[in-house]
Every structure is written in C-alpha cells, then in structure tokens.
Amino acid sequence: MYIWASQLTIMNKNHLYKGTLSTILLKLLEEHGRMYGYELSKKAKEVTQGDLDITEGALYPALHKLEAEGLLTTEIEMAGKRQRKYYKLAEKGEGEARKRIDELAEYARNLQQFLNPQPGHG
Amino acid sequence: MYIWASQLTIMNKNHLYKGTLSTILLKLLEEHGRMYGYELSKKAKEVTQGDLDITEGALYPALHKLEAEGLLTTEIEMAGKRQRKYYKLAEKGEGEARKRIDELAEYARNLQQFLNPQPGHG
DNA sequence: GTAAATGCATAAGAAAGTAATGTATATTTG
DNA sequence: CAAATATACATTACTTTCTTATGCATTTAC
Numbered sequence: 538m539y540i541w542a543s544q545l546t547i548m549n550k551n552h553l554y555k556g557t558l559s560t561i562l563l564k565l566l567e568e569h570g571r572m573y574g575y576e577l578s579k580k581a582k583e584v585t586q587g588d589l590d591i592t593e594g595a596l597y598p599a600l601h602k603l604e605a606e607g608l609l610t611t612e613i614e615m616a617g618k619r620q621r622k623y624y625k626l627a628e629k630g631e632g633e634a635r636k637r638i639d640e641l642a643e644y645a646r647n648l649q650q651f652l653n654p655q656p657g658h659g
Numbered sequence: 660m661y662i663w664a665s666q667l668t669i670m671n672k673n674h675l676y677k678g679t680l681s682t683i684l685l686k687l688l689e690e691h692g693r694m695y696g697y698e699l700s701k702k703a704k705e706v707t708q709g710d711l712d713i714t715e716g717a718l719y720p721a722l723h724k725l726e727a728e729g730l731l732t733t734e735i736e737m738a739g740k741r742q743r744k745y746y747k748l749a750e751k752g753e754g755e756a757r758k759r760i761d762e763l764a765e766y767a768r769n770l771q772q773f774l775n776p777q778p779g780h781g
Numbered sequence: 782g783t784a785a786a787t788g789c790a791t792a793a794g795a796a797a798g799t800a801a802t803g804t805a806t807a808t809t810t811g
Numbered sequence: 812c813a814a815a816t817a818t819a820c821a822t823t824a825c826t827t828t829c830t831t832a833t834g835c836a837t838t839t840a841c
Contacts, residue, residue, distance in 0.1 A: 797827090
C-alpha cells in the first residue's frame with residue numbers, strides 16, 4: 538500500500554544523491570566562488586530542476602565537515618541585521634577538492650554509460 | 660594525516676554508489692536475466708572496472724529488501740553440494756523496476772551534465 | 782498583521798552502507 | 812596432500828549520512 542497523493546508536491550530525488558552531496562557543494566563553490574549556505578541549497582535545487590532539495594539537517598553538517606577537513610574557509614558577513622556565513626574553497630584544499638570532483642565526474646560518466654548504452658555501440 | 664599506502668590494493672569508490680546500489684542490481688538483472696548473489700557482486704565489479712566492490716553486508720540485505728518489496732523472485736538451486744539463490748525481476752514488479760532504473764539514468768545524465776559541461780555549449 | 786521566505790543551527794531517528802564473524806564446499810597452488 | 816584462496820549463503824555491531832523536527836531571528840509578500 539502506497540501513500541503518494543499527499544506527498545506529490547514535495548517529491549524530490551534526494552535518495553539518489555546519497556554520498557555525493559558534499560562533492561556537489563564543492564563543485565558549486567568552484568563554479569560560483571563565494572557562496573553562503575542558503576544560497577548553495579537554492580542553487581543546487583535550480584541546477585537539478587528541483588530534484589535535489591538539500592535539507593538543512595544535511596546541508597549545514599556537510600559544510601561544517603568540509604570546513605573541518607580544511608577544504609573550505611568561511612567569512613561571516615551581515616546582510617542588514619541577518620548574518621550570512623560565506624564559504625569558499627580553501628587554497629590548501631584545492632587539490633583534494635579537485636580530486637573529489639574528478640572522481641565524482643568519472644563516476645557519473647561510468648554510471649551513465651552503464652545505464653544508457655548508446656544504440657549501435659553495444 | 661592520511662594512511663593510504665596499506666590500503667591501496669583494496670581501494671574502491673563504493674561511497675559514491677550510496678543510494679544507487681539496489682537500482683544497479685535491478686539493472687544487472689534486467690540485462691542478464693537470472694543471477695545469484697555472488698555472481699551479481701562479481702558482475703558489478705567487472706562493469707565498473709573494480710570501482711564498485713559490493714560487500715556481503717550490503718549485497719544480501721539489499722536483495723532481501725528488493726524481494727520483500729516484490730521486485731524480485733528467487734529460486735534456490737544446488738551446484739554440487741553448494742546452494743545458489745537465483746534472483747530475477749518479478750513480473751509484477753517490472754514497472755516499478757523500470758521506473759527506478761529510468762530515474763537513476765536521468766540522475767546520471769543530470770549529474771554528468773553538471774560536472775562535465777561540454778566545451779562550447781556552456 | 783500574518784504567512785512565507787531568508788538565514789543560521791542542532792537533535793533524534795532512519796537508512797544504507799562497512800567490517801567482522803560464522804558456516805560450508807570447491808578449487809588452486811606449492 | 813595441506814593450506815590458501817575462491818565460492819556461496821547469511822547475520823550482527825557499528826558508522827556515516829541522510830530526514831524530520833525543532834529552535835531562534837530577520838525580511839519580504841500578500
């Protein structure tokens with residue numbers, strides 16, 4: 538028995554991104570430079586056409602961990618009375634960040650090849 | 660501080676496949692028909708060039724869950740004195756299986772596009 | 782003025798992995 | 812032929828990483 542109707546409006550495909558979330562954040566920061574948490578979650582949703590709706594309980598711990606690992610640095614700024622915590626790639630962690638992004642990119646290629654074989658080349 | 664040397668021979672990229680494992684099993688069964696657990700793990704390793712090394716603690720619970728969900732049916736056969744538990748896609752679950760595979764395929768395409776933008780089209 | 786959006790964060794619990802252990806048969810290798 | 816490795820199933824304790832819920836505060840839209 539399935540209960541779908543009440544959830545239709547908030548369906549996403551978060552379960553597919555398990556394990557790849559922090560690397561997606563690294564890629565977004567590499568592309569856009571300096572970004573704050575809320576901005577990252579909105580951008581992630583935008584570039585995945587709504588498929589990836591990062592919850593706060595996933596977003597902030599992931600960012601904190603990347604910072605603790607030395608891959609990100611932070612600066613807090615005030616927008617009016619509201620604080621924003623900006624993240625950017627740490628210079629000392631750029632090698633590791635690039636490595637993780639490359640690894641995920643290769644994974645994406647392999648997975649696509651496995652699941653979407655090109656007609657006439659199989 | 661990193662400890663890599665002693666682990667080099669067994670490195671894999673399992674962490675990337677989190678959340679996609681059971682759908683990869685469905686795709687393998689769709690492609691190859693009837694397979695048993697151990698065979699599935701070897702085939703998965705083969706098609707991913709060693710990147711995906713499914714542990715038994717992941718493999719068997721995943722298969723049991725797919726069976727409980729009605730997506731797979733099983734038949735036990737003896738190979739000599741050793742038993743093999745063969746899995747195949749259940750007829751009643753083919754729609755759901757196809758849906759999950761399609762969803763993962765779309766995810767793979769999106770992720771690849773995000774991470775590997777084509778030069779001259781960005 | 783009230784709801785929704787913006788902005789940070791943490792805590793309890795669930796899901797899905799890893800590593801280790803257990804049991805047994807078959808094959809390869811020195 | 813003895814021992815190591817491979818085949819074949821499974822479970823358990825633990826870890827990581829997510830979801831859901833909660834909390835606090837400011838700003839914008841209706």
